Structure formats: structure tokens, C-alpha cells
Amino acid sequence: MSVPVSLAGRTALVTGASAGIGEAFARLLASQGANVFLVARREERLRMLANELEQEFGIRAEVCAVDLSRPGAAAEIVAAAERMRLDVDILVNNAGFAASKNFLNSDWAELNAEMQVMMTAVTELMHRFAPAMKERGYGRIINLASLAAFAPTAPSMLYTGIKAFVLNVSEAVDMELKPHGVFVTALCPGFTWSEFHDVQGTRELTDKLPDFMWHDAATVARAGLDAVMAGQPVCVPGVVNKTLAFTSRLLPERMRYMLGRAGRMVE
Ligand SMILES: NC(=O)c1ccc[n+]([C@@H]2O[C@H](COP(=O)([O-])OP(=O)(O)OC[C@H]3O[C@@H](n4cnc5c(N)ncnc54)[C@H](OP(=O)(O)O)[C@@H]3O)[C@@H](O)[C@H]2O)c1
Numbered sequence: 001m002s003v004p005v006s007l008a009g010r011t012a013l014v015t016g017a018s019a020g021i022g023e024a025f026a027r028l029l030a031s032q033g034a035n036v037f038l039v040a041r042r043e044e045r046l047r048m049l050a051n052e053l054e055q056e057f058g059i060r061a062e063v064c065a066v067d068l069s070r071p072g073a074a075a076e077i078v079a080a081a082e083r084m085r086l087d088v089d090i091l092v093n094n095a096g097f098a099a100s101k102n103f104l105n106s107d108w109a110e111l112n113a114e115m116q117v118m119m120t121a122v123t124e125l126m127h128r129f130a131p132a133m134k135e136r137g138y139g140r141i142i143n144l145a146s147l148a149a150f151a152p153t154a155p156s157m158l159y160t161g162i163k164a165f166v167l168n169v170s171e172a173v174d175m176e177l178k179p180h181g182v183f184v185t186a187l188c189p190g191f192t193w194s195e196f197h198d199v200q201g202t203r204e205l206t207d208k209l210p211d212f213m214w215h216d217a218a219t220v221a222r223a224g225l226d227a228v229m230a231g232q233p234v235c236v237p238g239v240v241n242k243t244l245a246f247t248s249r250l251l252p253e254r255m256r257y258m259l260g261r262a263g264r265m266v267e
Helices: 020-031 043-057 073-083 108-136 159-180 196-200 217-229 239-250 253-266
Strands: 011-015 035-040 061-065 090-093 139-144 182-187
Touching: 011 020, 011 108, 020 035, 020 043, 020 090, 020 217, 035 043, 043 061, 061 073, 073 108, 090 108, 108 139, 108 159, 108 182, 139 159, 139 217, 159 182, 182 217
Parallel strands: 011 035, 011 090, 035 061, 090 139, 139 182
Antiparallel strands: none
């Protein structure tokens, strides 16, 4: 499947564009003619990517280096977009990470940062950008959830709950805004090649997983963009992942709990 319409003249904001799935989204959107507004902490990486995309695709690419774990971050991004006169038509809430520690071994600051980056900033950016999208009668929002949103609670503490929230809130906002031309998709990939597992410190473990469990970031981004353009509220890329998501939802709660606990013991 491929993206059916040109995005020429549209502007796409991508958080977490300095690596992995976010970088793949930035490349894909620029290749479709969209101007891109790239957000992450590593400014140098964003600037290099922006220059490359401007030269390759002749689009406008702007950057905003911001730490989304800071409570004022979403407001700063909106202010930067206004200063640069960027009307955001497409929002990709992608930035994220997972801590791999147990609850009591995590500092409150770490747990709070996970919630700020993947729940508060995601929700706040939607809340701040969606009114103008609604007014213009056009908006596309992709929120990175995860296959974990369907899974039994996993060893890395808050992550499954956070991604279940992202899935849930994406569907709720989609229901409210779809009649106004603003489509929201929760993109729920499984294991994807990126820096994610290096940051989490689980690379050695995940490298043991078979190849068929993995997708590359470009495939995931393409699936997400196709889904939001088609007005699909939830997208799980890949047949294996779709099957896992489906069967996991059919399990009785007690069995989900036991599976989650077994995962914890393995850890
Ligand atoms: N990879 C997977 O297997 C997988 C599976 C399911 C879902 N996901 C989800 O997909 C999304 C993207 O992950 P990825 O695999 O592409 O990981 P990645 O390669 O590690 O990229 C994560 C991105 O998020 C940004 N980021 C992290 N913390 C940030 C902060 N405090 N402020 C601003 N930006 C921040 C990073 O940029 P800076 O470090 O430059 O700030 C980076 O650009 C995440 O939401 C993740 O939960 C990943």
C-alpha cells in the first residue's frame, strides 16, 4: 500500500525526529512534499537531517531542540511554530523511550519523565494543535503507541500502561474530531530497528529475537502514514504483530496477569 495523495504544501511536525521511527517519518513526509518541523533534544542531528531533506526534496525544514520531559515543552513548540509561521497540518507524536528498571529502583524523576514525554506532551500537543486543524477542516495526527499497548503488563514498569493510554486517548480524540476532517491514528509497532533498545539497555536480550519479529523504521512509518490517510484509528504493522495484538485481547484478565508475571520472573 502507498500514500494516495501528495502532501505538497502541508506542514508536518515530528517529535523524536533525531533517530529511528521519527527520522523515518521525517524522510517519508518530506519525500511526499510536506514541509517538516523536527523536534528532539539533539539539535545537531536535527539540523543535519533538515539540511539533507531541504536539499533532496526542495521542501522547507525547520528544527526545534527541546526536552519534552520538561512541563513547558509543548507550549515552547507551539510558540516556535508561530514564530516561524508554520501551520501544522500533520502531527506525529513519536518521541519516546522505555526505562527497564523495576518500580522502586527508578527515581521519581525518571518515571515522571516517561509520563511527561509519552503521555502529557502527546496529549498537550494534540490539544494545542488540533483546534487550528479543526478550523481548517484538515488534520492528521499519528501517536506512537506500541504492540505493548495490547500486551500483558511487561517488566519495564510504566511503559505498557503509558502505551495503553496513548492507544485509548488516540481513539477518543479521533472519535471527536473525525467529523471535522481531523483523523487520529494510534500506531502500534512491535520490535523495530532503531536506537530504542540501546537507550533502554536491552539490546543484548532483544538481539536474540528472530528476524521475523522485527520491522525497519521506514516500513513502520509508511504503515502509519497510510493508516492515518485512510482514517484508520489503530494501526498494527505486520501480520505477526496483528495476530499477537488480536489474540492478546481475547485472553482472560487472569491469564494476562499470569503471563505478565511470568515475564517479570524471566527478567
Ligand atoms: N523501537 C521499537 O521497538 C518500538 C516499538 C514500539 C513502539 N515504539 C515507540 O516508537 C517511538 C519512537 O521510538 P524509536 O524506536 O524510534 O526510538 P529511538 O530510535 O530511541 O528514538 C527516540 C526518539 O525520541 C526522542 N526523545 C527521547 N526522549 C526525548 C525527550 N525527553 N525530549 C525530546 N525527544 C526525546 C529521541 O531524540 P533525542 O534523544 O535527540 O531527544 C529520538 O529522536 C517511541 O514512542 C517508542 O515508544 C518503538
